[in-house]
Amino acid sequence: MGGSIRMKVLVTGGAGYIGSHTCVSLMSAGYEVAVLDNLSNGHFEAVLRAQQLSGHSLRFYNADLRDKADVEKVFYAFQPEAVIHFAALKSVEESIREPLLYYESNVAGSVILLQVMSEYKVKQLVFSSTANVYGHALDVPISEDSHIAPTNPYGRSKAMIEQILSDIVASEADWRVARLRYFNPMGAHPSGIIGEDPRGVPSNLPPYIAQVALGRRSQLQIFGGDYDTPDGTGVRDYIHVVDLAEGHVAALNYLTNNMGLVTANLGTGRGYSVLEMVKAFERVSGHPIPYRIVGRRSGDVAKSYAATNKAEKLFAWKARFGLDDMCRDAWRWQVMNPSGYSRNN
Ligand code: NAD
Numbered sequence: 001m002g003g004s005i006r007m008k009v010l011v012t013g014g015a016g017y018i019g020s021h022t023c024v025s026l027m028s029a030g031y032e033v034a035v036l037d038n039l040s041n042g043h044f045e046a047v048l049r050a051q052q053l054s055g056h057s058l059r060f061y062n063a064d065l066r067d068k069a070d071v072e073k074v075f076y077a078f079q080p081e082a083v084i085h086f087a088a089l090k091s092v093e094e095s096i097r098e099p100l101l102y103y104e105s106n107v108a109g110s111v112i113l114l115q116v117m118s119e120y121k122v123k124q125l126v127f128s129s130t131a132n133v134y135g136h137a138l139d140v141p142i143s144e145d146s147h148i149a150p151t152n153p154y155g156r157s158k159a160m161i162e163q164i165l166s167d168i169v170a171s172e173a174d175w176r177v178a179r180l181r182y183f184n185p186m187g188a189h190p191s192g193i194i195g196e197d198p199r200g201v202p203s204n205l206p207p208y209i210a211q212v213a214l215g216r217r218s219q220l221q222i223f224g225g226d227y228d229t230p231d232g233t234g235v236r237d238y239i240h241v242v243d244l245a246e247g248h249v250a251a252l253n254y255l256t257n258n259m260g261l262v263t264a265n266l267g268t269g270r271g272y273s274v275l276e277m278v279k280a281f282e283r284v285s286g287h288p289i290p291y292r293i294v295g296r297r298s299g300d301v302a303k304s305y306a307a308t309n310k311a312e313k314l315f316a317w318k319a320r321f322g323l324d325d326m327c328r329d330a331w332r333w334q335v336m337n338p339s340g341y342s343r344n345n
Pocket residue numbers: 012013014015016017018019036037038039040041042043063064065066085086087088089090105109128129130131182183184185204
């Protein structure tokens with residue numbers, strides 16, 4: 001597999017939020033990077049800015065994972081040695097309305113990617129899974145051997161891919177696969193040059209709060225004030241997107257030295273409530289965040305945070321940034337790019 005210097009890594013979904021930050025980390029660490037993305041939710045501008053930030057260039061392929069001929073063309077042209085697979089649809093709510101779209105994009109798309117990897121004898125893969133696969137986990141912190149019980153089609157699509165990966169590694173011992181279960185990514189590159197640019201009304205808390213602070217939305221609705229948590233609002237493990245990106249580089253390095261399957265949470269191990277997040281964002285931005293406590297959102301759990309010892313031990317990686325850093329960087333990105341990547345900034 002060779003050393004890490006100039007190893008060729010294909011990043012599916014590299015024009016997206018986590019993918020673009022990971023491209024910067026990979027290029028800065030000396031990897032040669034290509035991005036495969038259909039731009040359904042990503043931004044070509046993010047790829048351009050990732051190059052600018054890292055001072056390196058990458059190859060971009062506008063291709064859809066569900067089109068095998070497209071994916072084969074990318075492998076033929078780039079000849080990757082490893083793949084980091086971010087490309088997927090990720091809205092829980094949309095997945096409940098359109099399950100087939102999710103199974104097609106996430107599960108069928110991943111099967112095609114794996115078939116082409118197999119054809120090209122590329123057997124090193126870092127896969128984006130999610131803490132959503134744990135469903136209503138009973139115990140926090142949530143460890144990797146907790147029961148897998150997703151409660152919606154999005155989570156089930158990820159759990160299915162996890163199962164497929166485990167079956168592949170069981171069938172051929174020379175695969176090297178990391179299944180990474182992310183907790184709640186937030187923030188942006190500290191430069192403010194790349195960040196999260198959700199289309200439409202954000203459903204996740206951090207981008208929603210940032211838009212309220214900016215005055216783009218009038219008020220935050222807090223879903224539930226009667227949970228069994230210190231202040232009654234939901235608790236989550238927010239992780240800085242740059243920490244997450246570095247976690248992928250660390251996992252890739254681990255796989256270069258180790259065969260087989262590995263599964264690890266990527267989180268900080270520390271939970272924050274919605275109200276703590278609101279206060280931190282007010283502090284960092286200097287803007288008030290008007291809010292109203294409303295009923296619980298269906299499907300939400302009271303608290304979710306990661307057991308982090310496995311990733312720390314295996315990958316020699318640990319999240320470095322805290323809540324104020326995440327809010328500060330999310331805010332900087334928002335102020336520098338009030339309309340996201342669109343040209344009317
Ligand atoms: P994102 O939507 O910003 O990035 C995904 C990228 O994949 C987009 O650029 C999109 O255009 C591309 N894509 C989607 N379907 C494709 C297809 N069929 N072919 C080619 N490209 C396609 O999302 P993100 O937040 O960066 O998430 C990346 C990964 O991490 C996803 O797999 C997601 O499920 C997972 N994840 C995200 C979160 C989160 O909160 N952001 C949490 C846990 C796990």
